[in-house]
Amino acid sequence: MTEGLGELRAELDGIDEALFALVRDRMRCIERVGAIKAQVGMPVFQPGRAAEVERQAAARAREHGLDEGFLVRLADMLMEEAIRIEEAVVAQAGASKDEPANSPPT
Template sequence: MTEQNELERLRAELDALDGTLLDTVRRRIGLGVRIARYKSRHDVPMMQPGRVGLVKDRAARYATEHGLDETFLVNLYDAIITEMCRVEDQVMRRESPTAGERR
């Protein structure tokens, strides 16, 4: 196998992993929609600081245990959590009993 073929094979492997990563993020956001609907039905506040801390701590531990940069994974989860909060807030506003009154 030539060096170029090897690079192409490695890039194809990377592209497949990226597809898995993106699908996982999409599924996580979809689950966030379901969580937001639950919170809306049961009057649970959107922001759960304890849960946010737990998720970030878990990411930091994972990084340490697997030889990854802790700051990178915590920053990645900051971005994911920010998007999840945005989506949850949007869903909860839409599903709120008073949402129709605001339109």
């Protein structure tokens, strides 16, 4: 019986590895989103987009027989981290604009 548990835990470890790699890829994409928002002067937080992501999470939960509240909370956590990353990218872009060309880094 415990042999089956070990196999299942190994399977879970593999799924976690794939999941975390996807989260990493998502955050790298978020960095590119932040760079574009910085270029065009768009605010980081977009309430309409946040609501859409939550709606999509709830729909996917229903589609796959998962708990809606859980997937919406997960989407909210991902968006919270996305906002943190985008704000850092925008702040860095703003700092870069304030530095004179060819100035040494500080």
